[in-house]
Amino acid sequence: MKKPYSHLKHAPFSLRANAMLIPVTKLHYTKDNIALFNKIYLYMKSRKNWSMIKRTPSGGISNDIPISKMFNRWDFQRKDVWMELTIIESAGMWRIQMSPGKPKDSPILSGRQAYFMFEAFIKKWGLDLSNYAIEQGETVHRSIEKPLIWLEHEPFYKDKTFKEVHHIDYHSSYPAGLVNTHPEFSEAINYLYNRRHQKPEYKDLLNFTIGFLHSKWCGYKYAQLAKDAIADSNKRVMELARRVQRAGRTILLFNTDGFWYQGKIYHGEGEGPKLGQWSNDHQNCIFRAKSSGAYEFIENEEYHPVLRGFTKLDEVKPRESWEWGDIYQDNAIVKQFDFNEEEGIYEL
Numbered sequence: 001m002k003k004p005y006s007h008l009k010h011a012p013f014s015l016r017a018n019a020m021l022i023p024v025t026k027l028h029y030t031k032d033n034i035a036l037f038n039k040i041y042l043y044m045k046s047r048k049n050w051s052m053i054k055r056t057p058s059g060g061i062s063n064d065i066p067i068s069k070m071f072n073r074w075d076f077q078r079k080d081v082w083m084e085l086t087i088i089e090s091a092g093m094w095r096i097q098m099s100p101g102k103p104k105d106s107p108i109l110s111g112r113q114a115y116f117m118f119e120a121f122i123k124k125w126g127l128d129l130s131n132y133a134i135e136q137g138e139t140v141h142r143s144i145e146k147p148l149i150w151l152e153h154e155p156f157y158k159d160k161t162f163k164e165v166h167h168i169d170y171h172s173s174y175p176a177g178l179v180n181t182h183p184e185f186s187e188a189i190n191y192l193y194n195r196r197h198q199k200p201e202y203k204d205l206l207n208f209t210i211g212f213l214h215s216k217w218c219g220y221k222y223a224q225l226a227k228d229a230i231a232d233s234n235k236r237v238m239e240l241a242r243r244v245q246r247a248g249r250t251i252l253l254f255n256t257d258g259f260w261y262q263g264k265i266y267h268g269e270g271e272g273p274k275l276g277q278w279s280n281d282h283q284n285c286i287f288r289a290k291s292s293g294a295y296e297f298i299e300n301e302e303y304h305p306v307l308r309g310f311t312k313l314d315e316v317k318p319r320e321s322w323e324w325g326d327i328y329q330d331n332a333i334v335k336q337f338d339f340n341e342e343e344g345i346y347e348l
Helices: 031-044 111-126 137-142 172-182 183-194 200-213 223-246 312-316
Strands: 024-028 074-080 080-089 092-099 147-153 162-170 250-255 258-262 278-291 294-299 302-307 339-340 344-347
Touching: 024 031, 031 074, 031 080, 031 092, 031 183, 031 344, 111 147, 111 183, 111 200, 137 223, 162 223, 162 250, 172 183, 172 200, 183 200, 200 223, 223 250, 250 278, 258 278
Parallel strands: 024 092
Antiparallel strands: 074 080, 080 092, 147 250, 162 258, 162 278, 250 258, 278 294, 294 302, 339 344
């Protein structure tokens, strides 16, 4: 039987397999991609003479095994809606990852890659991430504040159309929170921020590192850094929202490091293009929210639907062609998926 993954990008085989050095084929939850992923999964499951990959505590690939088991090994990993197959054989090494979103939105780096790159990067400024490791990381992780994601006064603002709406966004707010609470990171993070347009991987470092620092994939051991960064970001966003509200504007919806508001455009303290400053990145919009994670707006006569995940409507109508009200269609509900060992991924 022909290997169903041989045409996908991969790295040459190595006795010192490193997940960081294996290119990732990123798939999203479309009918064809699910069929491909499941075909590969069932093919691997049928390889009776293969062994399962041994993992390190941080989730990396362990090579502390007999050399006879270095060849022909694989595994399946899952974290919420993210699923991944890793394959190591003499012909090469593959990582095939299924995640929500659309292909054009795919980042360059995975969270793990961003973490290891960040760890190596900050050494140029004399910073050793291991100095920040804590033993009770999981406990700290559970105490981290939740992201600011909600629709204000939902019974009244839900489904209502607002005009003269704007969006305030904090620039790299979580990394800025790390700088504010741990100033020794300032030079390194500002270096990444100031060059993020020239090197897109720097944007991934800024976006993903904080989340990985309090994940089980690094043993939660840097959860305190993440907690400090997120708390600082939340505090700044909420303080600014209160200022905007006191100035007579109406707060409509929070979305992690910013918020939508209605009224005259607000300008004030902390506004600017630098790390941790804020700006009105959308202005004079027509806005309507179905929920905190599903809303639509028109800016400069151009329509923008915001809906996390993939829907049945995406399969028949490219999102670039959606029109006002399409987020309310019955087939614009975000698809939900699960996994079982017998068949692989399936739609709920």
